[in-house]
Amino acid sequence: MLTANDPSRKTWVEVPKGSDFPIQNIPFGVFMANDDHISIGTRIGDTAIDLAALHQLGYFKDISLPEDVFLQDTLNDFITLGKPTCRQVRNRIAEIFDANNSELKDREDHKEIILFPVSELQMLMPVFIQDYTDFYSSREHAENVGIMFRGKENALMPNWLHLPVGYHGRSSSIIVSGEDVYRPMGQSLPAGSETPVYGPSKLMDFELEMAFITTDGKHLGERISTEEAEDYMFGMVVFNDWSARDLQKWEYVPLGPFLGKNFGSSISPWVVTFDALEPFRTERPAQNPEPLPYLQCASNTAYDINLEVYIQPEGGEENLVSESNHKYLYWTMVQQLAHHTVNGCNINAGDMMASGTISGPEPNNYGSMLELSWRGEKPLKLKDGSERKFLLDGDTVIMRAYCEKGGLRMGFGEVRSKVLPAKE
Numbered sequence: 001m002l003t004a005n006d007p008s009r010k011t012w013v014e015v016p017k018g019s020d021f022p023i024q025n026i027p028f029g030v031f032m033a034n035d036d037h038i039s040i041g042t043r044i045g046d047t048a049i050d051l052a053a054l055h056q057l058g059y060f061k062d063i064s065l066p067e068d069v070f071l072q073d074t075l076n077d078f079i080t081l082g083k084p085t086c087r088q089v090r091n092r093i094a095e096i097f098d099a100n101n102s103e104l105k106d107r108e109d110h111k112e113i114i115l116f117p118v119s120e121l122q123m124l125m126p127v128f129i130q131d132y133t134d135f136y137s138s139r140e141h142a143e144n145v146g147i148m149f150r151g152k153e154n155a156l157m158p159n160w161l162h163l164p165v166g167y168h169g170r171s172s173s174i175i176v177s178g179e180d181v182y183r184p185m186g187q188s189l190p191a192g193s194e195t196p197v198y199g200p201s202k203l204m205d206f207e208l209e210m211a212f213i214t215t216d217g218k219h220l221g222e223r224i225s226t227e228e229a230e231d232y233m234f235g236m237v238v239f240n241d242w243s244a245r246d247l248q249k250w251e252y253v254p255l256g257p258f259l260g261k262n263f264g265s266s267i268s269p270w271v272v273t274f275d276a277l278e279p280f281r282t283e284r285p286a287q288n289p290e291p292l293p294y295l296q297c298a299s300n301t302a303y304d305i306n307l308e309v310y311i312q313p314e315g316g317e318e319n320l321v322s323e324s325n326h327k328y329l330y331w332t333m334v335q336q337l338a339h340h341t342v343n344g345c346n347i348n349a350g351d352m353m354a355s356g357t358i359s360g361p362e363p364n365n366y367g368s369m370l371e372l373s374w375r376g377e378k379p380l381k382l383k384d385g386s387e388r389k390f391l392l393d394g395d396t397v398i399m400r401a402y403c404e405k406g407g408l409r410m411g412f413g414e415v416r417s418k419v420l421p422a423k424e
């Protein structure tokens with residue numbers, strides 16, 4: 001039972017209007033408080049809750065939990081306990097912070113060590129990511145890029161409508177919101193030239209994506225069906241898959257993305273659970289041709305999540321440059337996971353599966369500069385009068401994601417990262 005999702009529940013913690021973190025959300029993250037104390041926590045409004053302290057003080061005594069499960073610097077051990085246990089914890093947190101419950105509300109001595117203003121925290125990477133996979137599941141994005149790289153006739157490759165295309169990315173360079181990213185150096189082929197040059201990427205881009213985090217899967221050799229997939233999906237984050245288009249274009253044939261992608265990807269720090277997202281399920285797009293039987297899945301396996309991208313020049317204002325939605329994705333996460341494991345590939349708790357750039361049908365829904373500026377042909381105008389074909393050094397890219405339905409709003413917060421000049 002997802003009692004934590006009760007839309008009528010009120011909390012005794014102050015929640016600012018429009019907050020991404022009402023009591024119905026209860027995401028999980030890892031933070032450092034007072035510059036030295038690392039703990040697993042959640043948040044309601046702008047108040048962070050130290051789950052290790054809650055546990056030590058006996059507030060989870062009716063749930064079977066290892067003593068040190070929240071005294072960790074990643075969520076992996078917690079996720080490994082499985083979704084039913086995580087669900088019990090989330091339900092219990094909702095109960096403790098319910099407006100009608102005074103067991104903690106009236107304990108000033110406990111509140112002092114459990115609650116922190118989020119402004120005083122440093123958010124850390126929420127999971128240890130053993131493996132990271134990036135899909136390519138937005139039809140609009142695949143078609144846009146296909147048209148630019150190969151021409152209109154070959155925009156979608158023949159396999160695209162039959163399987164969720166993906167590749168194995170690199171997890172070592174996934175960083176958390178607030179960490180900056182260096183413009184990468186590398187090889188590219190200048191237009192009209194037959195020999196490559198070496199230097200800082202000239203076409204630095206973001207990719208608006210979301211990623212889901214898995215639980216432990218099955219043994220090597222076994223597969224996870226579309227019916228089972230949701231049992232192995234823990235939660236989601238916003239994901240900015242930094243891309244160097246000039247490096248990518250020169251290197252990607254025949255094995256796909258490499259150095260144009262693996263210099264960095266940024267994630268939002270709070271993992272919003274699929275349990276919390278339950279009210280925001282929606283119909284996935286119709287799929288034609290019908291996928292092979294192992295990829296067929298229920299129609300309500302998409303999620304209505306609004307997505308926004310902002311560019312903030314050094315010292316300047318935020319400029320909204322893209323508005324998209326997770327529901328535009330052609331292939332669902334359930335299908336991605338079933339496809340990923342159909343050959344017997346195993347997954348582990350904390351693995352990250354990114355969606356691929358989430359573009360929508362209209363030009364203002366495009367999820368990358370490559371598409372928004374159409375390869376630089378239509379520069380974006382910013383409020384300060386400057387133009388962008390691709391990102392400049394000093395630009396901060398901010399991505400936000402939120403759901404809204406029937407008066408309930410919840411979200412993911414943001415992922416924010418600045419482009420630094422290439423290292424000499």
Ligand code: CA
Pocket residue numbers: 134207209241356357
């Ligand atoms: Ca990507």
